[in-house]
Amino acid sequence: MKNIDVCLTPDLLDLYPVEGKIVVIVDILRATSCMTAAFANEVKEIIPVSTVEECKALQQKGYLAAAERNGEKVEGFDFGNSPFSYMTETVKEKSIAMTTTNGTVAINKSKTADQVIIGSFLNKQAIIGYLVSQNKDVLVLCAGWKGRVNLEDTLFAGAVVDALQNEFECHHDSAMMAQVLYQNAGEDRLKFLSNCSHFKRLNRLNIQKDIDFCLMEDDKYDVIPVLKGGKLVALS
């Protein structure tokens, strides 16, 4: 039977071999939600880079460029980290270079996996269906917050574990913790997360609309971004 596990932060990834596995990268607020929205709006490719400098260099070569640090758009870039900014004709068939505080770091740490795909509540059902269809072990990698665990990514990991529990073996503590949290949160994730530090911090940035969208619009898009040759493209 296939196996599923959850790594709660990239800072623990050394303990989780990714070789031969499908790694699902999760950064609900907001990197992987943005990526999902961008591919739903027919972006050609997204190049995830770890530093603002690399992102700037690609912008100077003609790419559209997105940079977020500490929840805010970095000055001089075309996009920050709001999914709504990708829901426009502007991105169609374009190449975007992207760096975010946590999400792109997680992607670049997972490159030795068999496959790296991008998950969010927006494409949850697409992700789940794909994982069921493949004959591979799965690791859900939560991007967390600067190395620490966070609730919203763990909730999504729990949703995936919960959906796959009859198809996959799961006897790892972190995966079970995520599943219990997801089951406990129930329908109203906004309420469940209302005491969460990251959530409070993001609220101060005035992005309630983003948060609502990233947390509550399950299965809106039937698209799976996948890493190929260092670039994210739509899984065909």
Add this chain to the structure above:
Amino acid sequence: MKNIDVCLTPDLLDLYPVEGKIVVIVDILRATSCMTAAFANEVKEIIPVSTVEECKALQQKGYLAAAERNGEKVEGFDFGNSPFSYMTETVKEKSIAMTTTNGTVAINKSKTADQVIIGSFLNKQAIIGYLVSQNKDVLVLCAGWKGRVNLEDTLFAGAVVDALQNEFECHHDSAMMAQVLYQNAGEDRLKFLSNCSHFKRLNRLNIQKDIDFCLMEDDKYDVIPVLKGGKLVALS
């Protein structure tokens, strides 16, 4: 207001400054449960060491010595990691050198804290009362399993957070995750943990009696082991 946070594994401790704080070390199955039982039975001191070799060297100097690796007693030592082996006159007023897979490593990583104390369900109420009485921030450090998070240590962390929620500020995601898990587990922790990997592994070692004791005998002992000059002694 004082602040409480939870570090889910020693592998993430670099992200949690311990300076000026009281750190509560948690290794429910079974290092910190053993330490609590030993001090309840009037051991004089426990010297936590990180390696089997250091422990052997102290044994050769005349200490009683306890070594556990992968859940089993290491050959040639006086004790393994069962709390019952410390519930005897043999330990009274003795010095014991101890090394365990996870617990003693966590202790030795926390040495720069203001104070390091040892928590388990066995002395939960003593720990909670002490933390309330002190004017210091608190970090609960779960020993985990070889760097990974585990359910039983997280449950205990959640119990502490839950008890202190009116006395301490707590807006960190890992602390909230622990609290939700604790609340969700309810009275029957054995049942809650029955699917847990570590739990299953320990069950294979035939230590059901230890597990029952470490998980279910809340507040049995009114003793707090505290680190002083590299040695654990009873808090006076």
